[in-house]
Amino acid sequence: MIEDNDYGRRRVVIETVSPQVDGGRFAIKRVAGEKVAVRARIFADGHDVLGAMVKFRAAGEAVWQESPLQLLGNDWWQGEFRVPPLGRCQYTIAAWIDPFATWQRDLRKRLDAGQDVTVELQIGADLVRARLEGVSAEDRQQVTPLLDALADASDPARQTAAAVSEELGQWMFQHAERRFAVELDRPLDVIVDRPQARFSTWYEMFPRSCAAEPGRHGTLKDCEARLPYVAEMGFDVLYLPPIHPVGRSYRKGKNNAVMPAPEDVGCPWAIGAEEGGHKAVHPNLGTLEDFRRLVARAAEYGIEIALDIAFQCSPDHPYLRQHPEWFRRRPDGTIQYAENPPKKYEDIYPFNFECDDWKNLWQELKSIFIFWAEQGVRIFRVDNPHTKAFAFWEWLITEVKATYPDALFLAEAFTRPAVMYRLAKLGFTQSYTYFTWRNTKAELTEYFTELTRTPVREFFRANLWPNTPDILNEYLQFGGRAAFMARYVLAATLGANCGIYGPPFELCVAQPLAPGSEEYLNSEKYEIRHWPLEAPESLRGFIARVNRIRRENPALQADDGLAFHPVDNPQLICYSKQTEDHANVIVTAVNLDPHHTQWGWVELPLDELGIDAEHPYQAHDLLGDGRYIWNGPRNYVELDPGVCPAQVFRMRRRVRSESQFEYFL
């Protein structure tokens, strides 16, 4: 340290920089056009004035852009920059002692105290002269009159005016001596995704259940026919469970029976058969060309197809013959199937990520993503990533994004929090959450406060699902139609990313495999179902309305602005989201009791919502289309689950038109 000739003269310290993840080990996440608000504690010994900049550049750029940081007080500095449209970018902070700003500050005090500043003015002129070297002719021209005035002792008034001028201060800041500036030890990374990373509405559906008539194996063409139905409900991502050939050995029967009937179709996650593996389409579903056409047709409806990437093999997968070295071998010569002792999953073979040939395994797995990206897929729902090596995911996501920076990855990891957060840090764009099991007001408040009000927000993007083919929560089993409505409103307004597994969701299918189980009875995981889409109890119209509200209200398209508000009834939950400029303020109230009408007084922080507490304002329920005139922070809500268990209010302020007509905007 002391060997470095400037070491002892770098007097500034930069501490407690945010946002960052694990000391810069991982990137923070943003989408195109978002800002990064940078904060740090910056200080030096003594009382000198400091200068500080946030520096940022897109990956591959050599030159940094800069934006000044402002001192907030107590050594906290703050600034911001806008991220580039897509890909990676970096940022760092530079800070330095600013002798000229120090001199100007002190000079003003000396002048106020009426002191003789003759020598001080000479010092100031010297500071300016020292910065002339290496400056462009234009810049030099700009400062010359100021320096001349500063150095001209014959006109003291002009001299001091130049000395304390903002213009000279600005010029000196822009040309500051930064030889002893400090920067962060290493730049911090930002992953910039396209806006869909932050705002997306998913619909999961089994293609083989999409046949128009019962009893037939659905096809990708049937999926095409289903697109208008999905689009009408307002979904923009259509996620298909694995579409690959399904294994025959140890195939599971209906309701996960160990002995299948001959006509049983097996589980789509038992991937691979004679017909092919992870890069093949199940012959009963159609061809690769059918798939590409589905992708194209979906795009016409504003829908992206998301594929399920499940890295595991059925016993019939070609990999088992081609690459036995990628699997664990037992002393009896057999290959090790999946287990959770004492349970055995003999229809599934996991890859051995500790195998000697791990590099080739990684490359092959990557080629699966690339293959489907080449077919037009940019959204991947990754099955059980927490049972594959962490290092693999970090490498894989970086590699795929190097070619397809618009690729999005949803981590399907329902496991311990540290593991779920780690996967998000490693690069997964979105993550499944514990939402499904958070049903009370206290649970929801605590969990979503953690996700949106702590550093977790910098790397973990929640995607909220009230149900999945694996999870039919007790709340839905017993809550009836109102429970499905409430849970969808919660998912769609708490989370900018959300999704449902349909048609069971919109049809309010609620029967579990067995009491106490979260498995569906007659689950589509093991058999083909035919769904009565036109059933009168279907929530398709309700869901369409909720999704339209999401599309029309930017407040619901991000999770940053989420705030919970008190209600004097534990069955009622109330929260808001808003845009930074308060232009769009959405307040949602949900009755968590699916059986009884609940009412209570909601208390809103009007200041924080940008609402004038002195005048009435309108709470416009975008769900029921009721319009209520509210006054002050405390207002009454009453929700009958038999009608609708939620209200989604757009807050409208009173404005007066030129013709003095008053209305709410």
Place this chain on the structure above:
Amino acid sequence: MIEDNDYGRRRVVIETVSPQVDGGRFAIKRVAGEKVAVRARIFADGHDVLGAMVKFRAAGEAVWQESPLQLLGNDWWQGEFRVPPLGRCQYTIAAWIDPFATWQRDLRKRLDAGQDVTVELQIGADLVRARLEGVSAEDRQQVTPLLDALADASDPARQTAAAVSEELGQWMFQHAERRFAVELDRPLDVIVDRPQARFSTWYEMFPRSCAAEPGRHGTLKDCEARLPYVAEMGFDVLYLPPIHPVGRSYRKGKNNAVMPAPEDVGCPWAIGAEEGGHKAVHPNLGTLEDFRRLVARAAEYGIEIALDIAFQCSPDHPYLRQHPEWFRRRPDGTIQYAENPPKKYEDIYPFNFECDDWKNLWQELKSIFIFWAEQGVRIFRVDNPHTKAFAFWEWLITEVKATYPDALFLAEAFTRPAVMYRLAKLGFTQSYTYFTWRNTKAELTEYFTELTRTPVREFFRANLWPNTPDILNEYLQFGGRAAFMARYVLAATLGANCGIYGPPFELCVAQPLAPGSEEYLNSEKYEIRHWPLEAPESLRGFIARVNRIRRENPALQADDGLAFHPVDNPQLICYSKQTEDHANVIVTAVNLDPHHTQWGWVELPLDELGIDAEHPYQAHDLLGDGRYIWNGPRNYVELDPGVCPAQVFRMRRRVRSESQFEYFL
């Protein structure tokens, strides 16, 4: 990454390691014999059992010692190690997948489920065999019978008994394959000080005011005569303001007057004159030999002499002639004096830490510490370290400790929190605090919770002073004798390190220079004072009693165990400290109102204090010697400031002697 052949196979992650300071940039602090309780989140993909160790070694040792970490749950692991007696040490964590422990866990489940485990037992035997290579003959001998039993299919009962045995598990843990183990990116540092770093009681006194008779300049010999007085009060550090020659140019007069009288003695912090600088003793105080004798005599009383190191020069300091390059020069040829515009301190010249010759400046300043260390000084109170370069202190403290690892440094920085904390991180052993300005219950509770219950505790050791020559707080100015008593009890029981500036403190000197000022009237900083040590109102007996309580109760010799407890009176504050084993539990109650008797109900968390809530216990007030039988968590206290504004209870549990006699221990 992927180029590394093992990279993809290192599957374990270590996160959120504590204790550490700023991601390992700075060392944590401990004293001899203390433990470091290490916590981290450690996990891998999948469901394998992990093994984890904390590794530690003293600086300079090549070999790590190890101690296993235990899984607490939710991926949190915990362990501990004891630090070496003095100097630096390092620690890190190693963690790995443990296939044998995984196998044992799964085997037990398989056996419970009555499954055929023939192949599993072969796998287990293979795992053991794989660990035999490179193992000592003795270790091999130990495992051979177990392996033989495990491999012997002819006796299945013996086979499974060996398979699931703890003994085999232990052996395999000790000989675990750690090829793919992960460790922290870099080891974390611990600075280990002698116990005085954590527990010390300081007395500050001006040597020149120590003459037995008024009107004479006190000497170091007079200080010797004062030692019994200081020792009787129970102090173990005697801190002397600068003892060097005092400058004559621009000398300050009494009460900081700009024009001194001829007989004025100046300010000891205006260091340097013809007679010498920072390595000289003021001729009026005596000689270097006198100083060395004072150090030796003090040691006989169990007192260490602490010196004030103030890096600044009077205009007469030899450095100004010898090393003008270490100071800032003005365009008029003069050297820049200290300023806080518009205020000028023309009697003081600061060093220029940005000068070209900074390396020689650093070396010279270091030589001052070394010089006084050679005279036997090991405690340095550093004046205004926050106005010297941070990098200098980190280097200096490391350098001095390389030769004198028992050296202690107290940072006298009364400035913004980030700066004070930074100095502590850089290596200062102890720090002055905001204690002086924290007088209400809320202020004290918040501040000491921050210091002792947050990561601040790992690097910042508070030293609490109710007064200093610069600070006579308003509370003391208006509170009378009870205020001095209360503030000393607070300092001495909230902080294991504390000190007073005497004799003004024990004599309850309370008159400020002016209303609203915290300066003393007729401050010793500018004149010699003669103090009536035998005054009847002196608190010397009270202070002696408090300090004896500190010496006799280990709970008060550390700050870790501090906890605040509710009292239903805002003027009463109550808190406890205890040893880890609950053997010594001290509960302090202080009346913060120096004018009125206050009473209230204290509520103690008996469980946390190791007190049996079912039986009465004794609260023994070590200050007043009252003994109270308390029952349950809520008990009454009443404090009359006219008598004593505080009680310091030692909690005593009821025990029964062999002869069935009950008493409180």
